[in-house]
Amino acid sequence: MNKLKDTDIQSAIGWVLRIGVFLSIGIVLFGGTVYLYRHGNEIADYHTFKGVPDFVRTGADILHGILTFRGRAVIQGGIILLIATPIIRVLFSAVGFILEKDYLYTGITILVLLIIFISMLSGHAG
Incomplete structure (x- = not known):
């Protein structure tokens, strides 16, 4: 039986970081494309601050938004994956x-x- 080498573990951790970052970039780009496709022709109203929409506040809402292809929810999911990538690396x-x-x-x-x-x-x- 081969013994696990330190370089094997470092290589796996490097791949985890790469896959996490590239996957999150792809998800954010996909979400941005969906959002622009659906809302690209709308005129932005900056006179009133609307804040974060209700469908991206909790994890269940974000998941539901992703499953229904809401652009901002998909973008939020990609950002969450980007934040989770270093935590997965520590795991x-x-x-x-x-x-x-x-x-x-x-x-x-x-x-x-x-x-x-x-x-x-x-x-x-902190």
Whole structure:
């Protein structure tokens, strides 16, 4: 049985980052195209601030908007994927450290993940 090398893990993490970034770019471009196709001829009204539409406020609303091909929801989904890409990278790092049986770095990586998730859930950054 071949032993997993550090370069194999680094290569996999690099591919995770590349795929995440390129996939999110593609999703945002697709969403922008859908949005421009449907709303490209509208005249923008900048006299009143409308804020974020209701269908992109929660995860379920964004998912429903993506499934119904609403341009702004698709763009929002691509941005969420872009934000999630480094978090997925940290998850892959933790798995790699577990496979290498490097328990110090596994603990540090899990601590970083906990800090990220606590920050996301609490709404406090830093």
